[in-house]
Amino acid sequence: MATKPGERRLQILQTLAEMLETPKGEKITTAALAGKLECSEAALYRHFASKAQMFEGLIEFIEQSLFGVINQITGEEERGFRQIELILGLLLNFAQKNRGMTRVLIGDALVNENERLQLRINALLDKVEAALKQALRIAATQETFKAEADFGALANLLRCYVVGRWEQYARSGFSREPLAQWPQQWPMLYFACLSQAGDA
Incomplete structure (x- = not known):
């Protein structure tokens, strides 16, 4: 039974994501990807115009998953x-x-790939930071924040925390899990934000 085009595209992206899970992080070639899928490189290009477009497919999946x-x-x-x-x-x-x-989110998998891919990740992270800044503004209506509270700086601090945990996870060969110390660290982050409130 033939695979539908949409299903084949998804299969290619899933395989690419699986290949990116190797802790050593070798550069992925279309030849290696085709080998994993047991097809020709030409067959890959029937679904994606380039390897960069395959990575764009992964980034779109990340965006939809997170922002949904x-x-x-x-x-x-x-x-x-x-x-x-x-x-x-x-x-x-x-x-x-x-x-x-x-590895896509931290840019590790995008080294030597088309520079527009890193720009898309940067834009994605900026959107995350904007969502955190908006949440802080909402929190400010519910807490007595100092007049000089810098929501932009706080949102960036939270973004850097997340990216740092992602980096640690990837660089440790996926042994230092991002959620490992989350229950202990969230109160620390919460009070760092709350310290910008008036008498809190």
Whole structure:
């Protein structure tokens, strides 16, 4: 039974993501990918115009997966700090469950690939940071924040925390799991934000 075009595209992306899970992080070639799929390189190019387009497919999957849930969180949860907690937990959990995608998120898998791919990841992370900044603004309406509280700096701090955990996960050969110390670290992050509140 023939595989439908959409199913074959998904199969190619899944295989690419699996190949990215190798801790050594060797450069992935279309020849190696075709070998894994037991097809010719020409067969790959019937579904994707280039390897860069395959990586774009992975980035689109990441965007849809993350922002589908982030939009749900911000739409259903009224408390700003709870939004932040849920968004950060989502970002850490996604990486822990998707090793290959983590290497895409930190740019490790994009070295020597088309530079527009890293620009897309940068834009994705900027959107995450913007969502965190908005949640902080909501929290500010529920807490007595100092007049000089810098929501941009706080949102960037939270973004850097997540990216740092992703980096540690990938660089450790996926042994230092992002969620390992989350229960202890979230209160620390929470109080770092809350320290910008008035008498809190």
